[in-house]
Amino acid sequence: xxxxxxxxxxxxxxxxxxxxxxxxxxxxxxxxxxxxxxxxxxxxxxxxxxxxxxxxxxxxxxxxxxxxxxxxxxxxxxxxxxxxxxxxxxxxxxxxxxxxxxxxxxxxxxxxxxxxxxxxxxxxxxxxxxxxxxxxxxxxxxxxxxxxxxxxxxxxxxxxxxxxxxxxxxxxxxxxxxxxxxxxxxxxxxxxxxxxxxxxxxxxxxxxxxxxxxxxxxxxx
Amino acid sequence: xxxxxxxxxxxxxxxxxxxxxxxxxxxxxxxxxxxxxxxxxxxxxxxxxxxxxxxxxxxxxxxxxxxxxxxxxxxxxxxxxxxxxxxxxxxxxxxxxxxxxxxxxxxxxxxxxxxxxxxxxxxxxxxxxxxxxxxxxxxxxxxxxxxxxxxxxxxxxxxxxxxxxxxxxxxxxxxxxxxxxxxxxxxxxxxxxxxxxxxxxxxxxxxxxxxxxxxxxxxxx
DNA sequence: CCTCGCACGAATATCGATAATACATCGAGG
DNA sequence: CCTCGATGTATTATCGATATTCGTGCGAGG
Numbered sequence: 001x002x003x004x005x006x007x008x009x010x011x012x013x014x015x016x017x018x019x020x021x022x023x024x025x026x027x028x029x030x031x032x033x034x035x036x037x038x039x040x041x042x043x044x045x046x047x048x049x050x051x052x053x054x055x056x057x058x059x060x061x062x063x064x065x066x067x068x069x070x071x072x073x074x075x076x077x078x079x080x081x082x083x084x085x086x087x088x089x090x091x092x093x094x095x096x097x098x099x100x101x102x103x104x105x106x107x108x109x110x111x112x113x114x115x116x117x118x119x120x121x122x123x124x125x126x127x128x129x130x131x132x133x134x135x136x137x138x139x140x141x142x143x144x145x146x147x148x149x150x151x152x153x154x155x156x157x158x159x160x161x162x163x164x165x166x167x168x169x170x171x172x173x174x175x176x177x178x179x180x181x182x183x184x185x186x187x188x189x190x191x192x193x194x195x196x197x198x199x200x201x202x203x204x205x206x207x208x209x210x211x212x213x214x215x216x217x218x219x220x221x
Numbered sequence: 222x223x224x225x226x227x228x229x230x231x232x233x234x235x236x237x238x239x240x241x242x243x244x245x246x247x248x249x250x251x252x253x254x255x256x257x258x259x260x261x262x263x264x265x266x267x268x269x270x271x272x273x274x275x276x277x278x279x280x281x282x283x284x285x286x287x288x289x290x291x292x293x294x295x296x297x298x299x300x301x302x303x304x305x306x307x308x309x310x311x312x313x314x315x316x317x318x319x320x321x322x323x324x325x326x327x328x329x330x331x332x333x334x335x336x337x338x339x340x341x342x343x344x345x346x347x348x349x350x351x352x353x354x355x356x357x358x359x360x361x362x363x364x365x366x367x368x369x370x371x372x373x374x375x376x377x378x379x380x381x382x383x384x385x386x387x388x389x390x391x392x393x394x395x396x397x398x399x400x401x402x403x404x405x406x407x408x409x410x411x412x413x414x415x416x417x418x419x420x421x422x423x424x425x426x427x428x429x430x431x432x433x434x435x436x437x438x439x440x441x442x
Numbered sequence: 443c444c445t446c447g448c449a450c451g452a453a454t455a456t457c458g459a460t461a462a463t464a465c466a467t468c469g470a471g472g
Numbered sequence: 473c474c475t476c477g478a479t480g481t482a483t484t485a486t487c488g489a490t491a492t493t494c495g496t497g498c499g500a501g502g
Contacts, residue, residue, distance in 0.1 A: 009486080032453065032454090034452090034453070035453095043487045044487085044488090045485080045487065046486065048454085048455090049269075049273060049486095052270060052273040052277070053273065053277065056274065056276070058367060064455095064493085064494080065454045065492085065493055066454090066495080067452095072366070074367055077365040077368050080312075080368055081367060081368060084371070088305070143297070144301055145292075145293070146279060147298050149374075150302075150305070150371060153370075153371060154371075228455090229455080230456080253484085254483075255482090263457090264458070265484090266455080266456055266458095267456065269485090270456095283484095285483095285484075286462085286464055286483055287464070288484085
């Protein structure tokens, strides 16, 4: 009734993306445009736009008139994508440090604050969105705009795979805290330390914290 | 006007992509959905779908109701993307060699043949499409499906930048011939040679053939 | 029993029209 | 003269309806 049909497409997009990354919509699930339109209470065009964008993000595969399916999760590809992400973000450190202004630092602090808020609320999806926003805001300082969507895609798929593998789920507060050294290195204007902090951060995303003995720092709980 | 309206969206997509990569539509050009619809003789929906996909490929930027513009070309980002592409394709060599079957080799031979045909006809765009098809077909053997769109994007942007910088234009026949060593290394089932051939191929994409090769070796994962 | 062809159903692709919205222009007031 | 607000226009966002296409199941023929 008073449902705001404005931004229907963006709403559908966010909803489907959340459900796919959170693995509520499992790989292979078939999505139909008219079916989603009726379920979500909007027209086919809005669903269509959302599915087009999700295809661009690699979360669904559109097979013409045969329907749209949620893409599969592949361990090898996930590891390659994480390695790619690691390379992109660590290499960017040398460009980020000399370009970071005080406004950038303030924005990143704000992102980290909202991330801690999501962790305190136990809101897993808000945590994912805040993490993506933090890493993209950091990378944007590197001034490589054409690479931002590539990194965004890598980050999104990293999260998806991490959430799919149950042993990769961890305490949200610890995840938020793991970003502090990155920001500290940036505030110290130390490019080497920033690259190392970022690399270590990414190394600990999918590795179980107990698998190696070199994990001697903050212990959750 | 009697043009078949079937596949209108795909036709618009290919047309706009070609014109952007070939730099006929220069960065900053403003595209309107209804304007393109009238020019191309189709409806707004078809143009809209094409623009959505082009945005997903990073060739245009949609700014809501403020219009859609052709994205800028950035030298730094282009070099980073090429380096990223080099890493992806050389790393894939070790996965490609043990997985390549005879059918794959035949397909790649066919791709190379069509590339030579495009070179003989002097068809620059057909050459670009054939090159993309060859590299993607080769990478597909690596069985990392989630990374294929990332590589596709890198290849597309590499071509766009190469065509934008006029000194990077070369003889089409020489470009086609430069792919032969890659296929030869694959047929020899030599992963190291394949990686080297691919790396050399990519190093000579934007470097003038007479300059000395400067190796930009980065820390391997 | 197997294969081929055809109608049927389901889903997308496309269309035209309308609503919503951001930008530019112009006019009034200070 | 400058600033601010109302209005007009251009453009996207969304909707409902229709055309097109692909898979499927059934029946006839070999």
